[in-house]
Amino acid sequence: xxxxxxxxxxxxxxxxxxxxxxxxxxxxxxxxxxxxxxxxxxxxxxxxxxxxxxxxxxxxxxxxxxxxxxxxxxxxxxxxxx
Numbered sequence: 001x002x003x004x005x006x007x008x009x010x011x012x013x014x015x016x017x018x019x020x021x022x023x024x025x026x027x028x029x030x031x032x033x034x035x036x037x038x039x040x041x042x043x044x045x046x047x048x049x050x051x052x053x054x055x056x057x058x059x060x061x062x063x064x065x066x067x068x069x070x071x072x073x074x075x076x077x078x079x080x081x082x
Contacts, residue, residue: 001048014039 018035022028
């Protein structure tokens with residue numbers, strides 16, 4: 001799987017959030033480098049599962065919309081012949 005690329009600004013914001021979480025929730029301040037390692041670890045080890053689930057959710061929503069669209073077209077065809 002191709003790794004997700006973040007802009008420098010987005011990556012910095014994510015790292016800051018990790019640092020804040022460790023400090024406020026775990027009472028364990030961590031530096032910039034450790035926070036980046038944590039982010040890379042979760043992206044590599046768990047990120048794919050979240051990405052896959054997101055794609056499956058999107059596919060399900062799209063399939064429902066296509067089905068609804070097909071129903072609408074069918075109804076228009078029936079209305080045109082009545």
